[in-house]
Amino acid sequence: MKLHTLIGCFACVLGLSTWSHAQAVPTATRSTSLQVGGGVTYARPDYGSKGIAGLTVYGDYDFTRHLGVEGDLHFVNIITPTDISEDTYLVGPRYRFRYHRFIPYAKALFGVGRFGYQAPSRYGNKASTFTYGVMSFGCGVDLPATRHLNVRAFDFEYQDWPGYRNKGLSPIVMTVGVAYSFR
Numbered sequence: 001m002k003l004h005t006l007i008g009c010f011a012c013v014l015g016l017s018t019w020s021h022a023q024a025v026p027t028a029t030r031s032t033s034l035q036v037g038g039g040v041t042y043a044r045p046d047y048g049s050k051g052i053a054g055l056t057v058y059g060d061y062d063f064t065r066h067l068g069v070e071g072d073l074h075f076v077n078i079i080t081p082t083d084i085s086e087d088t089y090l091v092g093p094r095y096r097f098r099y100h101r102f103i104p105y106a107k108a109l110f111g112v113g114r115f116g117y118q119a120p121s122r123y124g125n126k127a128s129t130f131t132y133g134v135m136s137f138g139c140g141v142d143l144p145a146t147r148h149l150n151v152r153a154f155d156f157e158y159q160d161w162p163g164y165r166n167k168g169l170s171p172i173v174m175t176v177g178v179a180y181s182f183r
Contacts, residue, residue, distance in 0.1 A: 033062045039152055039177020041074055046169050047115075048082030056175045058152075060094060070094040070107050072136075072157075074173060077116065085116040086171055088134050088159065102141050103150075109136040113161050115169070132163040142179070152177040 041056045054076035062068030070092065077085030090109035097104065113134035119127035138157035142150045154176055161169035 031063070031065055033060075033068075033181060033183060035060045035150055035179040035181040037150070037152060037177050037179025039155070039175045041076055041173060041175045043074075043076045043086055043171050043173045045082075045084065045086055045171040048084055050081040052076050052082070052084065052086065053079035054085075054087075056177060058155075058175075058177070058179070060179075062094075062096065066095055066097055068094045068096065070109065072109060074175075076173070077118070080118060083118045085118060085129075086113060087116070088113040088136070088173075090134060090136050092136075096142075102143055102153075104139070104141050106139045107137070109138070109157070110134070111136075113159070115161070115164065130164075132161045132169075135160045135162070136173075138173075140175075144181075145178075148181050148183065150179045150181050152179060 036059045037057075039056045039058070040053070042051055042053045044051050054074065055078065056075070057073045058070065060068055060070045072088065072090045074086070074088045074090075077087060088111060090111035092107060092109035094105055094107040111134055113132050114129050115132065116129035117127060136157045136159045138155060140155035141153045143153050145151050152175065154174065157173040157175075159171050159173060161171075
């Protein structure tokens with residue numbers, strides 16, 4: 001009788017172990033991530049009275065859970081009612097965090113901007129471009145749609161072109177897009 005009781009108790013303990021959820025937490029989790037994407041951009045330039053639009057290519061590499069680096073290539077030269085273009089090539093640090101399903105972030109980017117007059121235009125028959133240093137401060141929200149696709153719900157940048165004609169230029173650039181995440 002003692003043997004049957006011992007076997008019954010042992011079977012009961014083994015049977016209840018599945019309910020206890022006693023699994024070890026994985027110790028080898030990946031903290032880095034990389035995403036590359038593109039989007040549609042609308043800019044409100046200081047120069048001219050109408051907005052201009054174009055395309056953006058961006059990439060993010062997060063080397064910790066919150067800190068990373070972002071690179072943006074804004075080609076704002078497709079829809080130009082005032083015959084000007086503002087292309088920027090920027091890179092800099094980015095801070096992100098997770099809030100429910102959303103991933104808000106803030107960034108400070110630095111790089112080069114090319115301001116151009118398109119020809120023929122009201123500014124003359126000759127196309128010309130000028131290159132300036134650019135600082136950009138922005139924020140936005142990414143939304144994971146699937147395991148590998150992230151939707152950039154919005155990205156807002158305030159750019160400062162301090163060398164432009166000794167007065168500076170400060171366009172506001174907004175982007176929406178989609179990125180592929182390498183996990």
